[in-house]
Amino acid sequence: MVETAIKTQAIQIKELRKSYGAQEILTGIDLNINYGEVVCVIGPSGSGKSTLLRCLNLLEVPSGGTISVDGEAVFSQQNKSDNKKINIQEIRSRVGMVFQQFNLWPHKTVLNNVIEAPLLVRKQEKAQAVEKAEVLLRKVGLSDKRSSYPSSLSGGQQQRVAIARALAMDPKIMLFDEPTSALDPELVGDVLKVMKDLASEGMTMVVVTHEMGFARDVADRIIFMDQGVIVEEGAPSELFSNPKSARLRQFLASVLD
Amino acid sequence: MDINVDLIIDSLPILLKGALVTLQMSLLAIVIGTISGLVLAVFLLSGKKTLIVPTRIFINLLRGIPFIIQIFIVYFSFSNFGLEIPAFTSGVIAMALNTAAFQADIIRAGIESIPKGQHEAAFALGISKRQTMIRILIPQVFVKILPSITNELITLLKNSSLVSVIAVVDLTRVGQQIVSTSYRPAEIYIAVALLYFLMNLAISQGSRYLERKAAAYR
Amino acid sequence: MIFDFSIVPRYGPALLEGFLITLFICFIGLLLGLFIGGLICWLKIRFPGWGATLANTYIEFFRNTPFLIQVFLLYYVGPVFGISISAMTAGILGLGLYGGAYFAEIYRSGILSVHKGQAEAARALGMGEKSILYRIVIPQMWGLIMAPLTSQIITLVKESAILSVITVQELTFVGQRAISETYNYVEIYTLVAFLYWALVTALANLLKGLENYSTRYLNVRERSPNKLIFMKKQDVKLRS
Ligand SMILES: Nc1ncnc2c1ncn2[C@@H]1O[C@H](COP(=O)(O)OP(=O)(O)OP(=O)(O)O)[C@@H](O)[C@H]1O
Ligand SMILES: [Mg+2]
Secondary structure, eight states: OOOOOOTTEEEEEEEEEEEETTEEEEEEEEEEEETTOEEEEEOOTTSSHHHHHHHHTTSSOOSEEEEEETTEEEEESTTHHHHHHSOHHHHHHHEEEEOTTOOOOTTSOHHHHHHHHHHHTSOOOHHHHHHHHHHHHHHTTOGGGTTSOGGGSOHHHHHHHHHHHHHTTOOSEEEEESTTTTSOHHHHHHHHHHHHHHHHTTOEEEEEOSOHHHHHHHOSEEEEEETTEEEEEEOHHHHHHSOOSHHHHHHHHHHHO | OOOOHHHHHHHHHHHHHHHHHHHHHHHHHHHHHHHHHHHHHHHHHSOOHHHHHHHHHHHHHHHHSOHHHHHHHHHHHHHHTTOOOOHHHHHHHHHHHHHHHHHHHHHHHHHHTSOHHHHHHHHHTTOOHHHIIIIIIHHHHHHHHHHHHHHHHHHHHHHGGGGGGGTOOOHHHHHHHHHHHHOOHHHHHHHHHHHHHHHHHHHHHHHHHHHHHHHHHO | OOOOTTHHHHHHHHHHHHHHHHHHHHHHHHHHHHHHHHHHHHHHHHOTTHHHHHHHHHHHHHHHSOHHHHHHIIIIIHHHTTOOOOHHHHHHHHHHHHHHHHHHHHHHHHHHHSOHHHHHHHHHTTOOHHHIIIIIIHHHHHHHHHHHHHHHHHHHHHHGGGGGGGTOOSHHHHHHHHHHHHOOHHHHHHHHHHHHHHHHHHHHHHHHHHHHHHTTTSOGGGOOSOOOOOSSTTTSOSOO
């Protein structure tokens, strides 16, 4: 039996482990995230932030522990047989993900990038999907780009399209993996603005970021990871002004200087 | 239909003789062809229009015309000028010219990829331009293009089967001759195919060995 | 040595007919080859164990034996087993089987060269592996493989001349027959060579256009021809 998760929690993670070969990248993560909560994950490079995020929608298959997303078991170590019954595609369609490198499909126009999954996965009517896509493109400030190919857009514009593409599936949860790290500094603001709006609308968000300003202003909670574990977590005000662990202090010193 | 194994075994000695001719032609052609390719590459890099344009036309023609036609043209051209040249020689010349045309641009790119500083260092040491070319550039270029020379050699070996049409007694021709007396095309052509396959296998293995050796020098 | 222009009206029509047959066998052989290549590539990717072994055996055989011998096997061995096919059929089949071996590896390197993030983004949206392959990866593969594909197609066209040896009535065969009648080999080989050269050149330009079309969605600077990841050096050879 897979434990039924309490419906008030968007994400429940227990003792999550992930190894590549002999190397254990995540060494036991426990984390619960409520609906509507914005959680920022910070930590040095290689600490396992991306891996954690990618385990949540099973882009990486965990090596151990349990994960529930939106009240449904995504992975459970105890009941390996249950994992086969899990409809990965269904769960993924409820969790949006935004990548550092945007990963827009270059051979499809902006509009077609946005409506592809709704048409294919949700089997929506085209007219309905387009209508929805137009609303989303307006929301990210790119209505005029609907017929452009991604290659003609700036990085910031591409990332906003990627956000619209993820939102088109009406996700309950949005995962962001360093969404602004590949952008020129002057383009970061537009993307963060869209993310802020999303947060204020009550979207559940898990954001891996190096933008400490964003984390401080928008996050309800900050998770500091190092070497595959959560070292410290708490409200931004508390965490930034009063870091308990030496590792976090060191990390903050290195990013805030 | 049963496979006549005896026939294959009995034919093996003459097939191997044919294979030897095939191998000889291919090796001769790769050596002559690579050197000619180098000459064409130097022409292309000469910066002189009077050299570049004819070289380009030559390369373009040879790459645009089927090899079998090239063999006929070489073969008939000699007899046209009253030259009694053995078919073997015609075959080797056609093969060498063909591979030269394909290698010219590969070698040119190889030469261009050698950092300019190396020439300058050589000049600074008082080494002449010609010596720089021979002692410093060419060995490096050779190491770079070794994989494509291997590809070319495999291509040559396969293409060499076409010289059978001008009556060179190579592996293919020997196979045809045996078939015409034994009427057993299945056994013979499969044996012929396998012999070509094995020769190519030996070439790629040999080249891999050479590449490892060459890598050790870097 | 004077070019005898009377050859042109005398043998022009026959050569043109041979040229059309060359066009025909190349076209059908090419389509067959592109299809067989897809099949072999699918086999190799879909069934990594036995499928890949089978596919590799096929690929290595057809890439490491002369096309002429492959054609002999098709044309002369069939009747021994009671399967007789015409020279033309053997020729088209031969081009298809031979081309397929090369196309399979070109497709595969193209598929592997599509950036990993492309499929990942689709996966994260809940798309199935099949739709990812057909809607995201393969459409982008075309743009990446057009350059090696072009070389291979041109090689195939040139290899078709070899079919004259098994009496397919294509351009080379018609040319040789004309020579055996007139001994005007200078004129006739010039014409034949020119026709092949023109065909190959036209094809190269056409395919260049197709390459530009298949990457029309990219910036000009992103359209560099060789972004392919070649798995082994000899994986994708650019000529026969
Ligand atoms: N597919 C993989 N195979 C092997 N090792 C991997 C793989 N993916 C990630 N790793 C390793 O796992 C560790 C954690 O990687 P991860 O990408 O989660 O770090 P991160 O915290 O996101 O770092 P960054 O800030 O640089 O993005 C790294 O040491 C990385 O080398
Ligand atoms: Mg990361």
